[in-house]
Amino acid sequence: MKLLVFGFGYTSRHVADRLRPGGAQISATVRSRPKADMLTRSGIRAHVFSPDRCDPAIALDIGEAEAILVSTPPDGSGDPVLAAFADRIAAAPHLRWIGYLSTVGVYGDHAGSWVDETTPAAPSDGRSQVRAAVEQAWLAFGAISGIAVHIFRLSGIYGPGRNQLAQLAAGTARRIVKPGQVFNRIHVADIAAVIEASLRQPRAGAIYNVSDDEPAPAQDVVSLAADLCGVPPPPEIAFESAELSPMARSFYGESKxxxxxxxxxxxxxVLRYPTYREGLTALRASGEGPAG
Structure with missing residues (x-):
């Protein structure tokens, strides 16, 4: 299988690592020439795709692709991949599968209630509103082109090097408390497993929540990480007094x-890490977290 990845970042790298041993040929886009050269040396043919540069060779990879995974964030006007390549993608002769990595943020705030794929999107902030619009644009593209498009709504992503254990080791972990606030998470290895399963079983117009089974307050996850490391947890910080970036603060504006x-x-x-407990325990066993 030939897979073209638009936006080769943390999650896409883990998808590629899962698929390559099975013979998948991966090409990808990144935003800088040094990163493209590094990936090419590792066996992934990479090209630059950014607001100010678009490598012409991307069109050749589209023509050869059997599957396309879109992991680029929207820009102010929508999806940059659709804007730049919709006609070429629609005409790709071998293409049978398109996946778009979105976010559970498109559901908006539900005051801690449950949501599933039948819950209407009701995004409450600007970024999630654009995400919801891009989802619809890709689904409409699939309906018109006849190519099976799949939407993957991801919860908070964690995994090797990106987790509360690593934050404890770096001294950046914080226990921010907002009563009643819960989040779901998903280990990056489980995201890769879902993508692989969908590639085997395409279904046009499919929308999947990719999430663990235990929504929990953020401070509980930090506390478990500290327990696993045998260190005191950082002190609790009330949400109202926490210093947060506008983006981080917006995450706390929704609970579901x-x-x-x-x-x-x-x-x-079958999720390998059905809750953050299994995920953090495995990451600690692999050596993540403070050395002491």
Missing amino acids: RVRSALIRSELGV
């Missing part, structure tokens, strides 16, 4: 519990 039963019933995925 996310169901992801469809990836099990339809794709047959």
